[in-house]
Amino acid sequence: MTALTQAEVSDEIAALADSYAADGVVETQPRLDYAPYRSSLLRHPTKAPVQADPEELEVWAPVFGERDVDPLEADLTIQHAGEPIGERMVVTGRVLDGDGRPVRRQLVEVWQANAGGRYVHQRDQHPAPLDPNFTGMGRCLTDADGWYRFTTIKPGPYPWRNHRNAWRPAHIHFSLFGTEFTQRLITQMYFPGDPLFGLDPIYQSILDPAARERLVATYDHDLTVPEWSTGYRWDIVLTGTHRTPLEDEVES
């Protein structure tokens, strides 16, 4: 099978965007069945999900605590003897539930490529250098107001095999929990103005332009630390809860 070109994939992306715009029905989540992302072809359910009334178990989430997460894990630049190469930055924001309440003391996990676009992963074949001072994974717990904060370096874009000359926009993978099992979210955070946005089937699988932009962090000069690091702000909204969260879970 000959690899598709970017132009062919871009045509598919454009056709799906056009039909989405013509339909006029807003979709705020990615389509699971999104053919330009080739790996989704055999991995998307074809049947509609069944709506379930959450049972008691599902209106609670696992609890993580100080024992689970060392505060140092929020700084991805201090995990080795030396400093990683790249643009040091702070990424911070709030985790909120669908009703705007902060999600308190809950686990946030991140992972990312290094400044050259290379992951510390056996399957990453990109011939960019590994950085002996950067692993690219971090964790933290949100604070009492739902804030998370990581110090890291800006990841590079990287090539992948979806089609010929496919490149992912720079991104950080995020894993989030709410106060309920039903709120689990895995996503990716992007950087403003990335020239690869229009070419990327994973980003474009979210057909609604306003929804896609919810994954793009904002450069915030107030978060930039003089002579030290740039700063980005990115807030995350989970789905709404079915149970009214307890006082110590959220605070309004």
Next chain:
Amino acid sequence: MIPTPGQTVGPFFGYALPFDDDNRLVPLGAPGAVRLGGRVLDGDGDPVPDAVLELWQTDPEGRVVQQPGSLLREGYGFTGWGRTSTDREGRWSFTTVRPGSSFFAITVLARGLLHRLFTRAYLPDAADDAFLLALPADRRSTLLTTEGEGGYVFDVRLQGDGETVFLTFPRG
């Protein structure tokens, strides 16, 4: 507020999401330890070797556990939560205990899967559960574990024949 969109977990979570004893909610050989496991298969019936499954369950008395410690297991206590990754043959398993409630709640993530999926793995004797009975008869069995391999077997079929029933919730 409008929820933030999901994105695929991608292929490179391997050094970030797994942790020591992630799939051992109780130690191997602990009293009452059972295995919950199976495979993740794609629309061709081929194994999905880069999926992540998360398990959330009650304790044997049916209580929802609200205890920290899942990421740093100390060999005692029970948090009700675990995570595992599929192997080259798409196989996964947890070492856990039989929950007091009727099902295990499961989250499925994979490369190629653009948003997380939720499902339930019901205990073999829960076939008369009201939620299962409300499903089309030919799809019910996709949510029922079977006995075997030292515990409960549950295959996740992402697509096609025997496609697993995935769930959405009212506020999802």
